[in-house]
Amino acid sequence: MFKCGSKREPWGTEQHVDASVDSLEVKGIAMRSMEMRIANDACYRGMRAVDLLLHAGVSPHSRNARGSTPLHLAAFHGHASVAAQLLSRGAAPAAPNHEGHSPLHAAAAGGGLAVARLLLSRGAAPSAAAVRLAAARGDAPMLAALAAAGGEMDEAAASLAFAEAVRRCEEGRVDGALPPLLRLVFAADLRLLLARGRSVANVTCLRPEEEGGGYGLYDEELAALPLTEGRVCAGGECCAECSRIDFPSLATREEADLFLQELELAIVPPLHQFSLMKCAFRDTRTTLHFVRLLERMRRAIAHEYGLPLRRVLPVQSFVSCFRGAQDKQGGLHADESTHAEMHYSAVLYLSTHGEDFEGGTFYWNDASPAGGRERLAVPPAKGSAVVFSSGWENMHEVEPLASGTRFAVPSFFTTCAVPPELRRAPPRDDAAVAAELQRSLVAPREAADVRHLMMEWHTLFAEDPADRPEDSA
Numbered sequence: 423m424f425k426c427g428s429k430r431e432p433w434g435t436e437q438h439v440d441a442s443v444d445s446l447e448v449k450g451i452a453m454r455s456m457e458m459r460i461a462n463d464a465c466y467r468g469m470r471a472v473d474l475l476l477h478a479g480v481s482p483h484s485r486n487a488r489g490s491t492p493l494h495l496a497a498f499h500g501h502a503s504v505a506a507q508l509l510s511r512g513a514a515p516a517a518p519n520h521e522g523h524s525p526l527h528a529a530a531a532g533g534g535l536a537v538a539r540l541l542l543s544r545g546a547a548p549s550a551a552a553v554r555l556a557a558a559r560g561d562a563p564m565l566a567a568l569a570a571a572g573g574e575m576d577e578a579a580a581s582l583a584f585a586e587a588v589r590r591c592e593e594g595r596v597d598g599a600l601p602p603l604l605r606l607v608f609a610a611d612l613r614l615l616l617a618r619g620r621s622v623a624n625v626t627c628l629r630p631e632e633e634g635g636g637y638g639l640y641d642e643e644l645a646a647l648p649l650t651e652g653r654v655c656a657g658g659e660c661c662a663e664c665s666r667i668d669f670p671s672l673a674t675r676e677e678a679d680l681f682l683q684e685l686e687l688a689i690v691p692p693l694h695q696f697s698l699m700k701c702a703f704r705d706t707r708t709t710l711h712f713v714r715l716l717e718r719m720r721r722a723i724a725h726e727y728g729l730p731l732r733r734v735l736p737v738q739s740f741v742s743c744f745r746g747a748q749d750k751q752g753g754l755h756a757d758e759s760t761h762a763e764m765h766y767s768a769v770l771y772l773s774t775h776g777e778d779f780e781g782g783t784f785y786w787n788d789a790s791p792a793g794g795r796e797r798l799a800v801p802p803a804k805g806s807a808v809v810f811s812s813g814w815e816n817m818h819e820v821e822p823l824a825s826g827t828r829f830a831v832p833s834f835f836t837t838c839a840v841p842p843e844l845r846r847a848p849p850r851d852d853a854a855v856a857a858e859l860q861r862s863l864v865a866p867r868e869a870a871d872v873r874h875l876m877m878e879w880h881t882l883f884a885e886d887p888a889d890r891p892e893d894s895a
């Protein structure tokens with residue numbers, strides 16, 4: 423039986439051999455079948471033997487029982503020179519087999535990057551199925567090659583790639599291949615998020631009239647504070663424009679449900695909060711789900727406010743859980759007023775108003791032009807999020823919970839630089855990034871490790887290596 427290495431061959435080479443035992447005679451060499459011989463030689467002897475066979479008249483279009491061509495087989499086994507030879511002899515770069523799989527699909531399944539690049543350069547289209555195969559294998563270079571040709575990850579592919587990243591972390595395989603994979607997932611997540619839609623309401627930035635004032639105020643005191651146009655953004659570099667953005671689906675329902683399952687076990691009464699720090703001491707899977715969502719919020723903020731990704735740092739993120747009637751949940755406040763370094767906020771909801779709980783609605787609370795205050799309701803829905811500039815223009819409050827359980831993930835970001843005394847040299851390469859992820863996220867030994875991660879985040883999860891800051895925030 424024909425076997426090529428130890429790889430599983432999804433397009434059925436083995437059946438092919440069983441099905442085509444027709445003897446042929448070429449230049450005195452007895453063979454069971456030409457197709458088999460090409461496939462075999464592609465695997466073991468490479469181009470020279472294939473060259474001889476092709477010269478002897480074997481067709482590069484020959485197919486096995488599943489309709490796979492020699493090009494499919496060369497692609498799966500990563501023989502770029504054989505594939506090039508077959509292509510130069512007229513092999514069709516995109517011909518599907520009986521299952522509809524193209525040679526590129528075979529390359530994506532087998533990890534033959536050079537063949538994949540060759541096929542793409544000959545016009546092979548990167549199908550969603552090929553992208554998903556590469557995603558499931560966590561093959562970042564293959565995913566990058568497919569994306570460069572227009573084959574970007576869809577939601578299923580991004581989740582497969584992330585699941586593979588989680589698996590590697592759980593199995594202790596945190597190496598230089600992991601950061602590029604995570605960066606691809608995070609970039610896909612932002613693209614997919616924006617495709618799911620959002621609605622933006624621009625608002626005039628507001629700050630306290632009195633310089634240095636306006637901090638630590640709540641409720642009536644805050645409502646009465648004299649304000650003027652502009653941002654404070656103490657110590658940071660914020661965008662000059664302010665807004666509030668509704669994302670109907672910052673997390674998909676499946677993601678929200680998965681995360682929620684974990685949280686329901688982790689946040690048991692009387693606990694009603696769960697921070698990333700506590701999360702990192704719980705288990706790798708929950709931590710990484712948290713990190714993926716937090717990074718999506720960070721990228722959404724950088725994108726919406728036109729800020730370089732390296733300037734947006736997470737300062738705090740936690741899951742809040744309120745159960746049953748609560749007299750007071752969140753009075754009127756502005757996030758930047760409560761903590762000066764909070765410049766951008768995001769609140770992701772994991773529960774739905776009217777289904778999982780009653781009350782608990784989020785309200786914008788603005789001074790009305792006619793005097794007094796006016797409120798605008800944002801009823802939480804599973805997977806939805808509000809993202810906003812944290813200044814005095816975006817005062818908000820949360821209505822007391824009447825019944826049910828309400829999970830939310832309030833997250834706060836700063837544009838302040840990391841204080842010089844806490845800065846570390848940015849990691850030199852992806853192996854160093856991986857080592858840092860292992861130390862501060864996958865297997866932290868003390869809370870300080872996770873705390874430090876927040877400050878290093880922007881260097882570990884930069885858009886690309888060139889975006890890693892040399893000496894600043």
Ligand SMILES: O=C(O)CCC(=O)C(=O)O
Nearest residue numbers: 752757769784820830832
């Ligand atoms: O849970 C919410 O809806 C908002 C929470 C909030 O405003 C905050 O934590 O600052």
Ligand SMILES: [Fe+2]
Nearest residue numbers: 755756757818
């Ligand atoms: Fe808030």
